[in-house]
Each structure stands twice: as C-alpha cells, then as structure tokens.
Amino acid sequence: MTDLPSRTHPRRSAAKSPRERTxxxxxxxxxLLILTQLAFNIGFYAVLPFLAAHLGTAIGMAGWMVGFVLGLRTFSQQGLFVVGGWLVDRYGVRPVVLVGCVLRIAGFAWLGDAEQTWAVIAAVLLIGSAAALFSPAVESEVARQAVVWEEKGHGPRTRVLALLSAAGQAxxxxxxxxGVLLLAVNFRTACLAGAGVFVLVLAGHLWLMPQHIPGRVRTxxxxxxxxxxxxxxxxxxxxAYGTYLLAYNQLYLAVPDEVERVTGSQAALSWLFALSSLLVVLAQLPVTRWAGDRLGxxxxxxxxxxxxxxxxxxxATARLANWTGIPGLLPxxxxxxxxxxxxxxxxPAARAWVPDLAEDGRIGLYTGALSSVSGLIVLIGSSATGAILDLGLPAAIPWLVLATVPVLAVALLPHRPEKAESAAAAER
Structure with a gap:
C-alpha cells in the first residue's frame, strides 16, 4: 500500500525548458521545500568542509580524534534518519522541520565557540541530529507531493525529485x-553565517509551512x-541504492588516493567535486526528463x-597503463x-520509488530507512574497500572489484507492480 496511488499521464507539449515547465x-x-533544500546545503557546506582543518590546526586535535568527530557527525545523521522519518509520520512535517532547524542553529553557534573536545562533540552531534530530523521530513513530503504532481498530468514524478537533487547540489x-570568503575572517564567523541561514529557513517555515498538509496522514x-x-x-x-552510495563514497576514499598517486598531491580534488556539482545543476533536469520518457x-x-x-x-584500465601527471587525472x-x-x-528514481513501496502513513519512516539502511551498507562496504586498498594488490584490482559491485546490484532491483509498469509503458 502507498500514501498515494501511482499512475502517469500523457506528456504535455514542451513549449518551455524542462526546468521552467517543472x-x-x-x-x-x-x-518552499525545494528552496529549503538549497538553503540547507548552503548553510551546511559553508562550514563542514572546513571542520577537519579547524579541529586539527586551531584546536590541535589528533588525527584519529578528528576522524572520530567526523564519523560521529555522519553516524548521528544517517543512522538516525529512520527515527526522524518515524517522527514525521507521527507528528507531521512542520514541527519536525522546525525542531531540526533549531538544533542546527544551536549546533553551529556552539561549534563556532567550542574549544574543548567534549564541546566539539556535543555541537557536532546536534548538527548531525538536526539533519536526521529535517531531511526525512523534506524528502518524504517532496516524494509524496511529486506523486500528486504526477497525478495531475504534469509528467513523471522523477522530474520533481530531480529538481530537489539539483537544488541540493547547487x-x-x-x-x-x-565558506572560503567567511574563513578569511575566522571559523566562528563561518559558523554564525551557517546558523544565520537556518534562522532564515526557520522563519520561512514558521510563516509559510501549513499546520496540516492536505493528504498527509499522521500515524x-x-x-x-x-x-x-x-x-x-x-x-x-x-x-541497490546503498551500492550507489558506496560508489559515491569513493570520492572521499579511493579517488583521493588515486589523485595523489598520479599528481603527488590532492589539490585537484576540489576541481573534481566542483565538476560533479556543476554537472548535476546543469544536466539533472534534462537527464531525468529523458529517463522518465524512455526508461521508467x-x-x-x-x-x-x-x-x-x-x-x-x-x-582500472588507466591503472593498468600506469598513467601519471595531468593525463593521469583524466581517468x-x-x-x-x-x-x-x-x-x-x-x-530521483530511488526516491520516486519509495511511495510505491511504503505502507499507508509510513512514507516518512520508509524515506528515513532508505538512508539509514543504505548508510549501514556504506559503512560496511567502505571498511571492506579500505581493507582491499591496504592489501597491496596490483593497482587495477581494487577498482575492478569495485566495478563488479554495482553490476551485481542491478540484479537486486525489485520489479515494479504490473499496474505501475503498464502505466510507465503508456507514458513512454
């Protein structure tokens, strides 16, 4: 059962660009929710990418402690997504988002002044727990509303979820x-600016978010x-989704190792991250439109x-050829x-699929569980990947092993119900 039934409608004429029409x-x-995702990430990424350097230099933490603190943030966020989703189903979107914003404001403000280890840990746990509240709330409601949007004949629901992804990457x-501009002052200023973004989000939701969203069932x-x-x-x-996240996590594990191997430093990493973000911002909507029309x-x-x-x-192929220097960055x-x-x-496809698989009134729980279960897979898979990289195997072997995992995951993908499949075929 689902919160809302799934069906598609004939395509409408495309007089405007996909982004404008959507x-x-x-x-x-x-x-409001999509702009919220944009604001969330601006505030978050203005601070967190620079946290490790701040902890190691300004505070003088040991490397293992820095890693422990960063791991705690990830655990408090991904691990508690399922709890946040359950709270959304029980109490509604608005209160959970508002509490999450308050926690994030408190966490950033505290982090800017924290100098002792216990204070840093407490602030980071607040920051992670905040995301475990508002992210399932926003993502589950966008997924539910995307089904409504699809039912009204505007096109596949994946277009709405693609816009959410593009906003997050922007x-x-x-x-x-x-964050770079604010760090020219100091780390505390960057933290306060991040908190300020969430103050604006909090005010916007207090003013604009309805107390009860029509069609949203509280369980x-x-x-x-x-x-x-x-x-x-x-x-x-x-x-299957966890396999993708494991691959994405290699941007932080295997790719830095590869970049340092071919260039002698990790300076080029920032350009690779920028390339990824720009691709999503510029191409997400056209790609999703094409996929929705042809693939399902x-x-x-x-x-x-x-x-x-x-x-x-x-x-893996480049490793066999042992490319180095600037050409070595091309792979x-x-x-x-x-x-x-x-x-x-x-x-977008994974998020759009959740409403078809969730029980009535449980879309928040299932949205949160998608992140929590996938995060557990990433934790286990990343540990295995690190062990493989440390074995001293021939250079191409770890990358070939990693290549087989997504291929095997394709076989895990469930089949959609016959009704949904036939509707998707009619749309195409």
Missing part, C-alpha cells in the same frame, strides 16, 4: 565558496518497523548503476563524470 507547475509547498557548490499507532523489515522489495531497493524507475536505476560500474572500469575525471551521470539516474 517549476511553473509546482505547488507553493513544493517550491547549495553544495555555493556553500563552500561562501498515531505504534509499529511499522517490523513490516518494513519484512518488505523484501523495499530492502532490495535499499541494497527500474531501468533508470539499472542503467545508472551500470554507468557507475563503467566509471570504476575506466580507472579520475572520467570516473566523476560517469558516477555523476549514474547519480542523476539513480537518486
């Missing part, structure tokens, strides 16, 4: 640029987790995972491009 037909609530691109009864754990199709989706959700995820596998294979750039193209297919 934005024009969005409800005020959807526009924030991820702008945030570090803002007062307990439970839901047991049914989720028995939902094999949803867990299969989580495994399952095939979009399948082709996306195969593109990710091809990215790993490109680096890493190719991996980033192929990974990002895969991301543009996988992420």
């Amino acid at each position: 934005w024009k037909h969005l409800s005020p609530l959807l526009r 924030g991820a691109f702008v945030g570090p640029l803002l 007062r009864k307990r439970g839901g987790v047991g049914a989720l754990l028995r939902n094999r199709r949803f867990l299969a989706l989580c495994c 959700l399952r095939r979009s995820m399948g082709w996306g995972l195969l593109l990710v596998a091809a990215g790993f294979a490109v680096v 890493a750039a190719g991996y980033v491009v192929l990974l990002t193209l895969g991301q543009m297919l996988v992420v």
Whole structure:
C-alpha cells in the first residue's frame, strides 16, 4: 500500500525548458521545500568542509580524534534518519522541520565557540541530529507531493525529485565558496553565517509551512518497523541504492588516493567535486526528463548503476597503463563524470520509488530507512574497500572489484507492480 496511488499521464507539449515547465507547475509547498533544500546545503557546506582543518590546526586535535568527530557527525545523521522519518509520520512535517532547524542553529553557534573536545562533540552531534530530523521530513513530503504532481498530468514524478537533487547540489557548490570568503575572517564567523541561514529557513517555515498538509496522514499507532523489515522489495531497493552510495563514497576514499598517486598531491580534488556539482545543476533536469520518457524507475536505476560500474572500469584500465601527471587525472575525471551521470539516474528514481513501496502513513519512516539502511551498507562496504586498498594488490584490482559491485546490484532491483509498469509503458 502507498500514501498515494501511482499512475502517469500523457506528456504535455514542451513549449518551455524542462526546468521552467517543472517549476511553473509546482505547488507553493513544493517550491518552499525545494528552496529549503538549497538553503540547507548552503548553510551546511559553508562550514563542514572546513571542520577537519579547524579541529586539527586551531584546536590541535589528533588525527584519529578528528576522524572520530567526523564519523560521529555522519553516524548521528544517517543512522538516525529512520527515527526522524518515524517522527514525521507521527507528528507531521512542520514541527519536525522546525525542531531540526533549531538544533542546527544551536549546533553551529556552539561549534563556532567550542574549544574543548567534549564541546566539539556535543555541537557536532546536534548538527548531525538536526539533519536526521529535517531531511526525512523534506524528502518524504517532496516524494509524496511529486506523486500528486504526477497525478495531475504534469509528467513523471522523477522530474520533481530531480529538481530537489539539483537544488541540493547547487547549495553544495555555493556553500563552500561562501565558506572560503567567511574563513578569511575566522571559523566562528563561518559558523554564525551557517546558523544565520537556518534562522532564515526557520522563519520561512514558521510563516509559510501549513499546520496540516492536505493528504498527509499522521500515524498515531505504534509499529511499522517490523513490516518494513519484512518488505523484501523495499530492502532490495535499499541494497541497490546503498551500492550507489558506496560508489559515491569513493570520492572521499579511493579517488583521493588515486589523485595523489598520479599528481603527488590532492589539490585537484576540489576541481573534481566542483565538476560533479556543476554537472548535476546543469544536466539533472534534462537527464531525468529523458529517463522518465524512455526508461521508467527500474531501468533508470539499472542503467545508472551500470554507468557507475563503467566509471570504476575506466580507472582500472588507466591503472593498468600506469598513467601519471595531468593525463593521469583524466581517468579520475572520467570516473566523476560517469558516477555523476549514474547519480542523476539513480537518486530521483530511488526516491520516486519509495511511495510505491511504503505502507499507508509510513512514507516518512520508509524515506528515513532508505538512508539509514543504505548508510549501514556504506559503512560496511567502505571498511571492506579500505581493507582491499591496504592489501597491496596490483593497482587495477581494487577498482575492478569495485566495478563488479554495482553490476551485481542491478540484479537486486525489485520489479515494479504490473499496474505501475503498464502505466510507465503508456507514458513512454
């Protein structure tokens, strides 16, 4: 069962660009939520990319402690997504988003002044816990509203979710640029600016977010987790999505190692991250429009995972040739491009699939579980990847192993119900 039934309608004429047409037909609530995602990432990325350097230099933490603090932030965020999703189903979107904003404001303000280890840890836990509240709220409501948008005949729901992804990546691109400017003053100023962004988001939601969203069912009864754990199709989706996230995580694990190997430093990493963000901002909507018209959700995820596998294979091939210097960066750039193209297919499709698999009134729980279960897969997979990289195997072997994982994940993808498949075929 789902919060809303899924069906598609014939395509409308495209007099305007995909981005303009999609934005024009969005409800005020959807526009608010998508702009919220943009603001979230601007505030977040204005601070967090520079946290490790601040902890190591300004505060003087040991390297292992810096890694521990960063790991705590990730755990408090991804691990608690399922809790945040459950709270959204029980209490509604508005209160959960508002509490999340308050926690993020407090966390950033505290982090700017924190000098002792316990204070840094407490501030970072607040920051991570805040995201575990507002992210499932925003993502689940956008997914639910995207189904409504689709039902009204505006096109596949993936277009709305693609706009959410593009907004998030735009924030991820702008945030570090803002952070660099603010760090010219000091780290505390960057933290206060990040807190200021969330003050604006809090004020906007207090003013604009309705107390009750029509069609959103609040679930007062307990439970839901047991049914989720028995939902094999949803867990299969989580495994496939977790495989993509594991591949994306190599931007922080295997790719820095490769960049340093070929150039002697990691200076080029920032350019590769910028390349990924710009690709999503510029191409997400056209790619999603094409995929929605021709592929459907399952095939979009399948082709996306195969593109990710091809990215790993490109680096493996270059490793065999032992490229170095500037030419040696080309395979890493190719991996980033192929990974990002895969991301543009996988992420909107996975998020759009959740409403079809969730129980009535449990879309928040399932949206949060998608992130939490996938995050657990990344934790286990990243540990295995690190162990493989440390084994001293021939240079191409770790990348070939990584390439096989997304290929195998394609087989895990569940089949959509016959009704949804036939509707998607009619749309194409």
